[in-house]
Amino acid sequence: MAVVALKNVGKQYPGAASLAVEDFNLTTHDGEFIVLVGPSGCGKTTTMRMIAGLEEHTQGTIEIGGRDVTGVVPKDRDIAMVFQSYALYPHMSVRDNMAFSLKLKKYAKADINKRVEDAAEVLGITPLLDRKPRALSGGQRQRVALGRAIVRQPQVFLMDEPLSNLDAKLRVDMRAEITKLHRKLGVTTFYVTHDQTEAMTMGQRIAVMKDGVVQQIDSPNNLYQQPANVFVGGFIGTPAMNFLDAAVANGTATGPDFSLALDAARREVAGTRERLHVGIRPEHLHLAGNEADAQSLKGEVEVVEPLGALTMIQVRVGDTKVTAQIEPHQQVEMGDTVALTCAADKLYLFDTESQDTLIGIDSGVADQPAA
Amino acid sequence: MSAQAKRFSGANIAFGVLGWAVALLMFLPLIWLLVTAFKTEAEAFTVTPQLFFEPTLDSFKAALAQGAGYWHYAWNSVFTALASTVIGLMLTVPAAYAMAFYPSKRTDFTLVWMVSTKFIPAVGVLVPIFLVYKTIGLLDNVWGLIALYTAMNLPIMIWMVYSYFRDIPKDLVEAANIDGASMGQTMLKVILPLATPGLASTGLLALILAWNESFWSITMTNYQASTLPVYIASFKSAEGMFWAKMSAASVLSIAPIIVLGWFAQRQMVRGLTFGAVK
Structure with missing residues (x-):
């Protein structure tokens, strides 16, 4: 267990024009579960590999448990890593896979057996100990990979998209198990994923990255309520936030086929701006019925997706596709013209130029972006 | 039906x-x-x-007669083929390992360059090598022959083992690094066990190539270090060709390698096509 501190960490690949990771700053709490999330190529895996020591960082410092690990080889960093491909040794049994690192450290045989068996017990893979990896299912291999990491009792766990090779149902199960395991072991964990649902459900804090730059590091709720900018707003939450380009006049944001009255707080942050990006989450949009409303978006329904518990509809408002989440009993057909409404305090406002958040929901003005 | x-x-x-x-x-x-x-x-x-x-x-009786020296040549063949294969593998493994798992900008060039050395006809380098061998006293010496065979086979051996290693996921090397294995331990305990079939077929190929080699054996040896091809050629004399004896000698020379190849053919085919299809 240890505090991991990344200070101005950057990575420049030789010959590359721009930095793969730029000015990454993060200090974990002891035993914290940090998720690195972002689209492909955003630098999340590179960041993790720098913590592991598989890639050298070219700028800044990385500290693990107060020790600067610059130039320290992976095996001396006291970390364990779970790979996307699992990277189990195919020619070794499950037991030998898990015992490999302990054998290299010349632990006593009884000690190795005890640790391996304890870890197998925790993960429910005791009956598989004498099998070879090829005789295991994807989920079982995943468990063995986790087991190989936990027998080490390292200071830090690094997990690189460990669930992305599993089918959807198993992924949800393993997600919960990894969270439970983390709570039980209390080891500082870095977890890389491109799946924002995984990030939201697992992370105590989430670092959202784009093009090598951290956009925001915050708790799941804060990311949802107070995204730092348009990118984070759009990346966090499913279905994604709707964005409307609006003109502001007389305390109202208007555009083709929509008109949204701003409340006092929003009028204040809008200031003298004449244009704004308005963000509305699908779950905050409701069918307005026929009554004329100051808050309304009108358009033709293009897609209806019943999901059972709720129904998603896509409405064309002006040139923009707007997704709304409605109750399943509300009958809407493709081709209908509907009016949608949204409470004034559920509007996110973003600066058109800088794309930064002016105001989120629930708690006043958004913090300054972390990066 | x-x-x-x-x-x-x-x-x-x-x-x-x-x-x-x-x-x-x-x-x-x-x-x-x-x-x-x-x-x-x-x-x-x-x-x-x-x-x-x-x-x-x-x-056959004539070919195996005392004066013909079959066993002398056969022993030289076995020894040079085996030794050059073992030495070749010992050099091949680290070379291919470095290129497969720690590639640099020049790796591709190095591979092509190595194979390109095979484009030179052996006769083209005969005179310089002969003179060098004469100077350092390696003419008609088994170790001289072994050195030649090793050098002759290295490019194709490295290329084969390299393509084998390349098919082993790099993640395994990284996992071993994180698990605390040194480079040597990673190679010996993780990569080599996985590459055993590839190493076996590479070794077999080197063995067969060295066994069949006749040009260097005939030119660089006289009797002491001569291998079976020299023995076969000895049945062609100034008095004429002894077709029947030469054929019998040839059968005796190729029999061991044919038997070996027969048992190993499955392995060989897999080794040569490994990596061609995912």
């Missing part, structure tokens, strides 16, 4: 006939060799080859 019908469809029969025809064409020299080995010298010399004759072991 349907499987049976498929087996005897027109296309399959055509391919079958074609396959046998090509095989016959390729193996005809071997058959001729084998048949001639059981003839007398007189029968072997007839202009119209005799198909029916009384087989005799005389040629």
